[in-house]
Amino acid sequence: MATPLGPDRLVTALRAEGVTVVEHPGWRSHNRNAKGAFGPVVGVMIHHTVSSGTASSVALCFNGYEGLPGPLCHGVIAKDGTVHLVGNGRANHAGAGDPSVLQAVTTETYGDRPPAPRVHQGSPGAVDGNSRFYGFECVNLGNGTDPWPAEQLLAIERVSAALCRAHGWGAKSVIGHLEWSDWKSDPKGFAMPTMRTRVQSRLGKDPAQPTPPKPTPPKKPELQPFPGASFFRKGASSPVITAMGRRLVAEGCSAYHSGPGPRWTEADRLSYAKWQRKLGFRGADADGIPGAASWNALQVPRTSR
Missing domain, CATH: 3.40.80.10 (Peptidoglycan recognition protein-like)
Structure with missing residues (x-):
């Protein structure tokens, strides 16, 4: 009572x-x-x-x-x-x-x-x-x-x-x-x-503590489509190459002494070869020139070319 x-x-x-x-x-x-x-x-x-x-x-x-x-x-x-x-x-x-x-x-x-x-x-x-x-x-x-x-x-x-x-x-x-x-x-x-x-x-619930809303999952970044193997040639320069290099560094596949930067260099090729070998590619398939399969696996964020 x-x-x-x-x-x-x-x-x-x-x-x-x-x-x-x-x-x-x-x-x-x-x-x-x-x-x-x-x-x-x-x-x-x-x-x-x-x-x-x-x-x-x-x-x-x-x-x-x-x-x-x-x-x-x-x-x-x-x-x-x-x-x-x-x-x-x-x-x-x-x-x-x-x-x-x-x-x-x-x-x-x-x-x-x-x-x-x-x-x-x-x-x-x-x-x-x-x-x-x-x-x-x-x-x-x-x-x-x-x-x-x-x-x-x-x-x-x-x-x-x-x-x-x-x-x-x-x-x-x-x-x-x-x-x-x-x-x-x-x-x-x-x-x-x-x-x-x-x-x-x-x-069983505390009215002073309303149920918190479920967190909104972070929006997945839009990915850069594979630009084609011919894009990666000596002298090529693009923000796409910089974005690629940053992803390679994040994956522990860096051969860079500085950068990465927008110009395609031997350091980019050597770094990408490390990524290909990490994925299991060998021989000519790990030559450091990006292919569609390895590129899609790298998930490079979209940027303007």
Whole structure:
């Protein structure tokens, strides 16, 4: 069990987890604390609104309706993943539920799912969930066919992880309303065990240290095509010869006393002969005059001729 987060700490925790937060006017002091305490808290409860449209859903959850005053949750998770905060403190979202579920969530001692709830609001032995759970309503018709966009599911994951991280909880502290009361079916359209797996995976990462992008492999230099054996003749001068000589030096095949430079010299020929022998050429095939195979293997960077 934990002391609920105040409004500043709640906003900080959500934003640190990457949640896009909108603060509805008046949310920081909007609660049902006059009807009972909020806290100590044990977990996060996920709902669907049975409504469509962000603005109308936020207004409904802030104001409530006849017979059930607002706030109806702490935050509304829109289809685009934005989280609209509408309450801070006790909210009319969970109602009464099964004490065995409360115990399982508090101790995080259950398998894939908490024990099946057998009670509801008004049942003998039911316990108050409004004092024990943060509640988040997700904009969805709840008919099983209204889609759950990836952005919305990611926001549910992030909100849940933010509160679990802030309180030192694991993902088993996150449940759906249908796992609390045998009267409820929300959230309908995705599986809470799958969401808990996502939350637990996120909890294994530090939100303050985002995953670094994979380094971009260095761009391979464009290579100089083989200019032909006749290019390497006495008196020839070109930056290509300088580039070739530098590659020969890099490969440990230097016979240079100075340079290399742009003019073809005997030092270039002797150096290139070393390269040919390094590649396994012998005899006339290692005469120091470049051929296509040895040239391509040398990988001389392209330069203007």
